[in-house]
Amino acid sequence: MTDEQILAQxxxxxxxxxxxxxxxxxxxxxxxxxxxxxxxxxxxxxVSVVVLExxxxxxxxxxxxxxxxxxxxxxxxxxWKELGAPLDTPVTEDIFLFTTEKGASxxxxxxxxxxxxxxxxxxxxxxNFTRWLAQQAEGLGVEIFPGFAAxxxxxxxxxxxxxxxxGNLGLGKDGEPTGSFQLGMELHAKYTxxxxxxxxxxxxQLISRxxxxxxxxxxTYSIGIKELWEIDPSRHKPGLVLHSAGWPLDDDTYGGSFMxxxxxxxxxxxxxxxxxxxxxxxxxxxEFQRWKTHPxxxxxxxxxxxxxxxxxxxxxxxxxxxxxxxKTVFAGGALVGCEAGYLNAARIKGSHGAIKTGVLAxxxxxDAITKGRQHDELTAYPDAFERSWLHDELxxxxxxxxxxxxxxxxxxxxxxxxxxxxxxxxxxTFHREHPDHVYLKPAAECKPIDYPKPDGKLTFDRLxxxxxxxxxxxxxxxxxxxxxxxxxxxxINLAKFAGPEGRYCPAGVYEFVKAEDNSDRLQINASNxxxxxxxxxxxxxxxxxxxxPEGGGGPNYANM
Numbered sequence: 001m002t003d004e005q006i007l008a009q010x011x012x013x014x015x016x017x018x019x020x021x022x023x024x025x026x027x028x029x030x031x032x033x034x035x036x037x038x039x040x041x042x043x044x045x046x047v048s049v050v051v052l053e054x055x056x057x058x059x060x061x062x063x064x065x066x067x068x069x070x071x072x073x074x075x076x077x078x079x080w081k082e083l084g085a086p087l088d089t090p091v092t093e094d095i096f097l098f099t100t101e102k103g104a105s106x107x108x109x110x111x112x113x114x115x116x117x118x119x120x121x122x123x124x125x126x127x128n129f130t131r132w133l134a135q136q137a138e139g140l141g142v143e144i145f146p147g148f149a150a151x152x153x154x155x156x157x158x159x160x161x162x163x164x165x166x167g168n169l170g171l172g173k174d175g176e177p178t179g180s181f182q183l184g185m186e187l188h189a190k191y192t193x194x195x196x197x198x199x200x201x202x203x204x205q206l207i208s209r210x211x212x213x214x215x216x217x218x219x220t221y222s223i224g225i226k227e228l229w230e231i232d233p234s235r236h237k238p239g240l241v242l243h244s245a246g247w248p249l250d251d252d253t254y255g256g257s258f259m260x261x262x263x264x265x266x267x268x269x270x271x272x273x274x275x276x277x278x279x280x281x282x283x284x285x286x287e288f289q290r291w292k293t294h295p296x297x298x299x300x301x302x303x304x305x306x307x308x309x310x311x312x313x314x315x316x317x318x319x320x321x322x323x324x325x326x327k328t329v330f331a332g333g334a335l336v337g338c339e340a341g342y343l344n345a346a347r348i349k350g351s352h353g354a355i356k357t358g359v360l361a362x363x364x365x366x367d368a369i370t371k372g373r374q375h376d377e378l379t380a381y382p383d384a385f386e387r388s389w390l391h392d393e394l395x396x397x398x399x400x401x402x403x404x405x406x407x408x409x410x411x412x413x414x415x416x417x418x419x420x421x422x423x424x425x426x427x428x429t430f431h432r433e434h435p436d437h438v439y440l441k442p443a444a445e446c447k448p449i450d451y452p453k454p455d456g457k458l459t460f461d462r463l464x465x466x467x468x469x470x471x472x473x474x475x476x477x478x479x480x481x482x483x484x485x486x487x488x489x490x491x492i493n494l495a496k497f498a499g500p501e502g503r504y505c506p507a508g509v510y511e512f513v514k515a516e517d518n519s520d521r522l523q524i525n526a527s528n529x530x531x532x533x534x535x536x537x538x539x540x541x542x543x544x545x546x547x548x549p550e551g552g553g554g555p556n557y558a559n560m
């Protein structure tokens with residue numbers, strides 16, 4: 001049944017009214033909700049705020065390195081230490097390596113650009129920080145609905161956003177209601193703040209509908225793949241931050257690694273690959289596994305007491321920066337955090353930008369509501385951003401992603417000049433021309449990459465990795481990885497690009513199999529999906545569209 005038919009048979013949907021609806025319970029969305037309640041409390045007023053979170057709980061879908069610059073947190077909660085925010089491991093040392101296959105060279109700290117220094121920052125689990133933020137929000141009176149995925153944007157007759165609708169529950173694979181069917185509900189608001197994270201399902205629709213990216217550079221993304229390990233105490237140093245660039249990627253492919261030493265002998269290790277890569281034979285997941293075998297890296301996992309992999313996950317990152325930032329307001333709503341693209345790729349940080357923009361949007365919404373406005377553009381939000389320290393920070397790094405189109409050597413040199421020599425006072429601006437998916441070359445023009453088999457100790461396969469991400473989806477629900485044209489994967493992607501879906505997906509969702517007549521077909525194992533959104537971004541024909549599955553499904557990240 002179509003959505004219209006379901007509504008005709010089971011509708012109308014129940015509707016709830018709020019001053020502000022926040023879509024997404026990550027750092028940006030929760031910070032917006034918190035700031036709204038703080039402002040109302042300061043003035044003895046009441047503002048009704050609800051946060052919709054598609055994960056089973058706040059933090060369940062949150063994945064990041066992560067190092068946090070606490071500047072924005074200090075502005076939101078000056079007493080965050082007394083409140084018990086889980087920032088327990090200050091950065092103690094920065095190491096940056098350039099790696100070859102067998103060796104590495106360390107960049108002297110005095111030559112590291114300012115953007116690579118982490119003085120005053122903290123290594124943390126962003127998932128746990130998000131859970132703490134949710135506790136603070138609820139303590140201030142914010143309603144949080146975990147397990148409810150916002151599946152549809154609702155519009156008023158004048159075209160302004162009036163809220164969202166949650167997805168229907170209890171649909172079978174064929175899209176027909178089952179015995180456990182429940183109609184979604186509508187949440188109406190004076191303003192709706194969208195904080196879904198990178199490549200948000202609804203945010204993508206809003207950017208297209210309101211032409212928010214008109215006149216901006218095409219947005220660009222990376223995939224970040226992460227594992228959490230427990231290692232030998234003799235090789236663990238709380239607060240140590242290690243980044244590397246170089247092998248196993250070639251000079252023309254953007255990417256690099258991180259290793260962050262947390263508390264309790266745990267290290268967060270991960271790999272980031274720009275989704276503008278050209279070779280369809282490349283697999284970001286396999287590149288990550290290869291990187292761990294480098295002599296300077298595997299040493300950390302080979303202590304006398306051994307090491308154990310604890311968790312795994314993957315997520316797209318929005319890395320275009322200031323030049324790719326869309327217009328962030330439209331009639332009735334706003335985009336905040338990675339939904340818009342405030343991550344600073346040069347600093348490898350986004351949580352401080354998420355918090356800051358959530359706060360700025362909340363302040364604009366609160367001012368509008370108290371003046372009796374609704375469903376108009378919150379222009380005070382982008383105006384405040386342009387006057388903020390965050391704008392200054394992103395402006396200093398505005399060319400960062402562009403330089404990597406010139407290769408790693410040029411990018412390293414020019415980033416050093418812009419950040420270290422010019423100290424961010426950059427007299428030139430360069431623009432990108434194309435979205436990530438157009439860069440993929442035909443397979444016949446590229447060299448296949450022979451990846452070694454995993455050993456099950458240091459390197460692993462996708463399925464065992466997905467298992468420890470605690471990913472779970474109801475098997476009897478419509479596939480949330482949809483195809484505009486079901487013939488395209490075999491007819492174009494397999495024939496021309498050697499089926500890149502099976503390599504760029506870090507969860508084993510896509511595989512080409514033989515049908516009974518020996519023809520090829522694409523099999524979609526949707527239950528494996530960790531909601532990274534890579535397929536929605538990198539598919540060379542833009543034929544794959546990621547839509548929201550039932551709320552509460554997907555990964556459930558602990559300490560990630």
